[in-house]
Structures are given as C-alpha cells and as structure tokens.
Amino acid sequence: MSKEHSFLVGSISIQLNCIMTLKEEYKNQNMWRNWAAYLQKIPLVSGETILDLGCGLGYVTKLMADKALQVIGIDSNTELLAEATKLNKASNSRYVQQDLRRINPQDLPLADGIWTSFTVAYFPDFVPVLQQWLALLKPTGWIAIVEISDLFAHYPIRSTTRDMLRNYYDQQRRAGIYDFEMGSKVKDILVHEGLSITHEENMSDKELSFNGPADEQIVLAWEARLNRLVGFQNQFDKDTYPGFKREFLASLLDAEHVCTTEVKFIIARK
Numbered sequence: 349m350s351k352e353h354s355f356l357v358g359s360i361s362i363q364l365n366c367i368m369t370l371k372e373e374y375k376n377q378n379m380w381r382n383w384a385a386y387l388q389k390i391p392l393v394s395g396e397t398i399l400d401l402g403c404g405l406g407y408v409t410k411l412m413a414d415k416a417l418q419v420i421g422i423d424s425n426t427e428l429l430a431e432a433t434k435l436n437k438a439s440n441s442r443y444v445q446q447d448l449r450r451i452n453p454q455d456l457p458l459a460d461g462i463w464t465s466f467t468v469a470y471f472p473d474f475v476p477v478l479q480q481w482l483a484l485l486k487p488t489g490w491i492a493i494v495e496i497s498d499l500f501a502h503y504p505i506r507s508t509t510r511d512m513l514r515n516y517y518d519q520q521r522r523a524g525i526y527d528f529e530m531g532s533k534v535k536d537i538l539v540h541e542g543l544s545i546t547h548e549e550n551m552s553d554k555e556l557s558f559n560g561p562a563d564e565q566i567v568l569a570w571e572a573r574l575n576r577l578v579g580f581q582n583q584f585d586k587d588t589y590p591g592f593k594r595e596f597l598a599s600l601l602d603a604e605h606v607c608t609t610e611v612k613f614i615i616a617r618k
C-alpha cells in the first residue's frame with residue numbers, strides 16, 4: 349500500500365492513495381458476505397453439477413463443493429483464478445478461464461444449477477448473456493443470482509453529490525461497463541426469459557447494505573473501492589475527488605447513517 353497523503357474522517361486516517369490489489373480487496377470483502385445465509389436457501393442437492401459464474405476467488409465455489417457432485421468456477425481474471433486455485437480448491441471443483449459474455453460450452457457439463465454473485469451488473473445488456481447461460485442448464489435447472497442495486501445510496505450526502513453519482517451510474521450503463529441498478533432488474537429479466545421465481549429476498553450486508561455507523565474496517569474497505577474506481581475519479585475535477593471521498597466516508601461513519609442500497613437475492617427455475 350502506498351501512503352502518500354492522508355486525512356482524518358472521525359478518528360480514522362484515510363489515505364488518498366491507499367491501493368490494494370483486487371485480490372486483497374476481494375479477500376477483505378469476503379469477510380462481510382454471509383454466504384451461509386444464502387446457501388441454505390439455494391435448491392442444491394447432493395449429486396448436482398453447479399457452475400459458479402464470475403467466481404472470483406472461489407469462496408462460494410468451495411462452499412458449494414461440500415454438497416455438490418462437482419462445481420466449476422468460471423471467471424475471466426487470471427490472477428483471481430490462480431488465487432482461487434490456491435485458496436479454494438476442492439477435490440470436486442475446478443476453475444476455468446472464460447469470458448461470460450461468450451461462454452464456450454465445449455468441455456462444460458450440462459449443469460443442474462448456476463450460482464452467480466455480484467457479477468451480472470458487469471453486463472448492462474444482460475438478456476443475451478443470460479440466454480447463453482441458460483443454454484448451459486438442464487431443462488429443470490435453477491439459477492441463483494445475487495446483485496446489488498444502487499451501490500452508493502449512503503446518507504447523509506448532499507443532493508449535488510447524489511446527482512453526480514446518478515450521472516455516473518447512467519454513464520457507466522450507457523457505456524456498457526456496469527449497471528449499478530442491475531439488482532432491481534434481475535427478477536423482471538428472469539421472468540421475461542420464461543423462468544419461475546422460487547425465492548426473492550433483500551439481504552443485509554455488513555459492508556454494502558447496513559444502517560448506523562460503519563466500523564473502521566468497513567470504512568477502509570470502501571476507501572479501497574473508491575481508490576480503485578479510476579473511471580469514477582475521472583468524473584471529478586482533480587482537486588474535488590478528495591472532498592467527495594471525505595464526504596462519502598464521513599456519511600458511513602455518521603451516527604445517523606442510513607443506506608437504501610439493496611442486495612437482491614433471486615432464485616429461479618427453468
């Protein structure tokens with residue numbers, strides 16, 4: 349980590365240039381995901397073959413492998429897959445590098461279930477991607493999707509800052525990079541593609557969707573995320589980004605902090 353400049357938010361020292369690798373960041377974030385609460389709700393039964401699409405470091409791949417016949421984690425990021433193989437390899441799991449926008453089904457078995465967490469927002473035009481994924485599922489297969497809606501909906505925040513954040517959402521969606529509101533769209537897309545929704549829930553999350561003041565580790569994780577989003581930083585004049593960061597991180601620490609971000613968990617069947 350480089351620590352060129354810092355400022356205080358409450359009692360926490362925030363580095364303007366605190367750079368974590370994506371790997372480090374994802375490892376940290378995993379601590380705040382209550383995967384057990386999700387996995388007890390998926391229809392996975394022993395003997396099933398599961399695909400984990402956008403598996404990242406493979407934490408969920410490994411957890412599902414405890415129950416499944418086999419789990420295949422698919423991701424495009426070489427570094428994350430190498431780390432997944434080190435950290436989260438089970439005897440009945442494997443990791444495959446592929447682009448989820450155009451999966452090559454060769455070498456992949458037909459699956460009983462698809463798990464995909466915090467990944468579908470990377471596909472603002474999700475319908476054609478989903479259609480390819482559904483072709484990997486058996487006729488009565490299931491899909492479980494976790495996705496966020498309105499990542500930056502933390503308050504108190506000035507209305508001008510909120511407007512700027514909304515502009516950023518629009519710009520990213522239009523550029524086909526990321527849909528910050530995908531979580532709220534998933535259910536309708538699945539229904540439109542003819543699937544039956546079997547479970548729908550808004551999940552609480554210690555980092556992404558919580559009320560009341562955040563603890564220090566959460567604030568630092570948010571700081572690392574804000575430092576990673578270079579396209580986001582470019583929305584600002586060079587000198588105003590530190591001010592935005594201070595305002596946003598202070599809102600997380602505020603005694604009156606509230607968050608309207610939703611972490612949507614939807615399960616559906618073909």
Ligand SMILES: C[S@@+](CC[C@H](N)C(=O)[O-])C[C@H]1O[C@@H](n2cnc3c(N)ncnc32)[C@H](O)[C@@H]1O
Nearest residue numbers: 402403404423424425446447448465466467470
């Ligand atoms: C936010 S991470 C989520 C990781 C993991 N599923 C979790 O819930 O912790 C999103 C993952 O999607 C992967 N991803 C994004 N776009 C992709 C693409 N076009 N093809 C394959 N993987 C992609 C990233 O490499 C990253 O590992």
